[in-house]
Amino acid sequence: MTAKPSRPDLADFETVTEWVFDLDNTLYPRRADLFSQIDKKMTGYIRTLLDLDHDAARKVQKQYYRDHGTTLQGLMVNHGIDANEFLAAVHDIDYSVLEPDPGLGEAIRALPGRKFIFTNGDVPHARRTAEALGILDHFDDIFDIIAAELMPKPAPDTYRRFLEINGVHPKNAAMFEDLPRNLAAPHDLGMRTVLIVPNNMDEVVAETWEQEGDTAPHIHYVTDDLREFLFALQAAD
CATH class of the missing domain: 1.10.150.450 (DNA polymerase; domain 1)
Structure with missing residues (x-):
């Protein structure tokens, strides 16, 4: 199948005012090994x-x-x-393995509209992770497994619950994820979808089946550098 574009097309994002980010292996690289x-x-x-x-x-x-x-x-x-x-x-782990990423923080801060973390983990883990990265203050809210009533992604009802609770219209939203299967429901709801992949495939420690589908129709973009992808959006603007 045809490879997905790695740089954003402004026309695809000009109405996006709701930016939704998975947490683990998305807001930080797999090589961090958290x-x-x-x-x-x-x-x-x-x-x-x-x-x-x-x-x-x-x-x-x-x-x-x-x-x-x-x-x-x-x-x-x-x-x-x-x-x-x-x-x-x-989640009783060592977060010091994460390095602050001020560049990513600036790229997220500059996005127009609201920003969310949407995770199958819990809020305390998400907060500690985002704090270690130095990006917590750039997010408006965290939607976790408790808010999802313990029904994890990729269940479609979980995405609908996120949209309803936060008053997000899917046509105005973009979802960033590291697992292809977790982007199917957002796509079907009308969101833009961006798959985050390792910049060195030697870093991949996930199950092989988790990475299947990176060329599927429900994925609009694939990038190995979230920060540069977000800056490219702003440069295009």
Whole structure:
């Protein structure tokens, strides 16, 4: 299939006044390796919960993630765990691995209209991450898994709930994500969609199936540099 453009066309974004960003591996690069800490915490949580060895716990973790959208949702459905306890446990990590990104902060600040973080994590994790990056003050709100009533992306109803709660019209919105499947619902609702990919494929530590679909019709743009993509939008303006 034809590769997606990596630079924005002003005509596609001239009515956008609502900017929606995924958090992990989107607002910071995969090479920061922050999410790998969370990933290991989840494996440990499952080992303790289900009394499994590492490999068996890992298998359960990845199967739940694939089948339910998040490991949390799979654990809730199959084992009735407490969501808040799980979120606190897996986000007990070292955020100092993230470096402040003033350039990204400036690019986000300069966008016209409102800016949101839309994450399958929780607000405390999103705030700590954005604070470490030095970009928290540029966002109007954070929509997390609790606000989503524990129904994770890519569930279409979760995007509809985000739009309704925040009074966002999809035709005026753009969504930035690192997972192709999480852009299908925004596209179908009428949002512009931008896929964030690693600038060096050696950095990819995600499951292969997570990266499938980067040329799908529901993805309008693909970029390996979010900051430059946002600055290009403003330069075009």
